[in-house]
Amino acid sequence: MTGCYTEGRMPLIGLDAAELASLLGPSQPAYRAKQLYQALYRDRAASFEAITTLPLPLRTELAVQHEFGLPTIEKRYDSVDGTRRYLLALGDDRTVEAVFMPEEDRDTLCISSQVGCPVNCQFCLTALLGLDRNLTAGEIIAQVLLLAREHRLDPRSRQLNVVMMGQGEPLLNLPNVVKASRILLDPNGVGLFERRLTISTSGITPKLAELGAEAVRPKLAISLNASSETQRRELMPITKKYHLRVLIDACRAYPLRPWEHLTFEYVLLKGVNDTDADAQRVVKLLGQLRCKVNLIALNPGPGIAFETPDPARVAAFREIVHRKIPCFVRKPRGLDIYAACGQLKLVSIDNATPTTQEPHGTSDADRRPAGHHQPAAHGRTAV
Numbered sequence: 334m335t336g337c338y339t340e341g342r343m344p345l346i347g348l349d350a351a352e353l354a355s356l357l358g359p360s361q362p363a364y365r366a367k368q369l370y371q372a373l374y375r376d377r378a379a380s381f382e383a384i385t386t387l388p389l390p391l392r393t394e395l396a397v398q399h400e401f402g403l404p405t406i407e408k409r410y411d412s413v414d415g416t417r418r419y420l421l422a423l424g425d426d427r428t429v430e431a432v433f434m435p436e437e438d439r440d441t442l443c444i445s446s447q448v449g450c451p452v453n454c455q456f457c458l459t460a461l462l463g464l465d466r467n468l469t470a471g472e473i474i475a476q477v478l479l480l481a482r483e484h485r486l487d488p489r490s491r492q493l494n495v496v497m498m499g500q501g502e503p504l505l506n507l508p509n510v511v512k513a514s515r516i517l518l519d520p521n522g523v524g525l526f527e528r529r530l531t532i533s534t535s536g537i538t539p540k541l542a543e544l545g546a547e548a549v550r551p552k553l554a555i556s557l558n559a560s561s562e563t564q565r566r567e568l569m570p571i572t573k574k575y576h577l578r579v580l581i582d583a584c585r586a587y588p589l590r591p592w593e594h595l596t597f598e599y600v601l602l603k604g605v606n607d608t609d610a611d612a613q614r615v616v617k618l619l620g621q622l623r624c625k626v627n628l629i630a631l632n633p634g635p636g637i638a639f640e641t642p643d644p645a646r647v648a649a650f651r652e653i654v655h656r657k658i659p660c661f662v663r664k665p666r667g668l669d670i671y672a673a674c675g676q677l678k679l680v681s682i683d684n685a686t687p688t689t690q691e692p693h694g695t696s697d698a699d700r701r702p703a704g705h706h707q708p709a710a711h712g713r714t715a716v
């Protein structure tokens with residue numbers, strides 16, 4: 334095994350305060366679990382030795398039986414625009430990708446929720462992988478902790494956005510996504526500002542209500558990508574099961590918090606879904622919702638049978654939607670390192686040089702890059 338977990342040592346990241354208390358057992362006073370929880374998530378301790386709030390014998394005991402459970406960085410790719418893409422090895426040697434995107438006034442981390450993805454969006458390279466497995470809550474949280482450490486980011490500052498728009502469909506891994514979100518948003522945990530955590534879904538309609546019922550939850554973005562039922566069935570075959578009409582109804586019923594709006598993401602595909610008539614239908618579909626629309630011109634990739642629309646077409650589409658609904662054109666990030674949305678899959682990166690090659694760098698990473706959502710699909714953009 335070359336991944337992050339040592340055989341027989343149980344990872345701690347992903348455990349909540351109650352689980353840590355039961356792990357420590359009745360011999361430890363209750364406040365020890367709280368101290369451990371804060372050290373793992375709030376203080377992001379680098380090692381057991383660094384958890385000086387715990388007595389030395391307990392630290393030693395924990396270090397024998399456990400590990401934090403951070404993934405191993407297998408490769409890093411740097412883009413000219415400052416985006417850095419990571420290939421991360423999990424404890425079982427499977428890999429996922431996470432991306433750091435710096436901006437002038439804030440930074441965004443894009444993380445994965447599954448290894449591969451079972452949803453077969455036609456414009457998405459990740460879809461070509463299929464689903465391998467769900468990520469655990471710990472594996473989701475660990476991506477944030479690791480990238481925060483790498484880039485010296487403070488998750489508690491309001492300048493950090495985390496978007497679950499990488500590999501996978503978060504709503505098909507809802508229990509782990511919800512558990513991870515609770516720890517990420519907990520002021521005693523990682524402490525992300527609640528408006529700075531977003532998940533993006535292809536529209537697993539029945540799960541929307543489940544997510545909406547959670548007291549602590551991320552913001553919601555929906556990959557729309559089509560302006561009619563028929564068109565969406567073509568582009569996102571999952572629509573055959575979860576109809577567009579039902580999805581819009583579920584969005585209407587979604588319990589938005591007072592400060593919240595839905596974000597709809599729309600990948601523009603040349604000559605497919607980018608006409609004026611499409612824009613008008615989008616307005617009709619979403620007009621009654623408290624929402625905004627993010628447009629992303631397709632990031633082309635091998636194996637994807639669509640083209641990128643001209644900038645003038647993108648602007649015209651935006652103009653029509655924006656008359657009724659706030660609508661923004663999102664800049665793709667990290668195009669040169671295949672880190673932009675939908676480009677992380679199945680692409681051999683001959684012209685992108687990893688800045689660091691870890692010991693496992695000779696793995697199948699280049700041939701089997703971890704994937705993620707397509708642009709508007711689960712957008713590699715800030716929402």
Ligand code: SF4
Pocket residue numbers: 450451452453454457458459460499500501502534535705706707710711
């Ligand atoms: S766009 Fe998102 S949901 Fe669709 S296949 Fe890609 S990763 Fe899965």
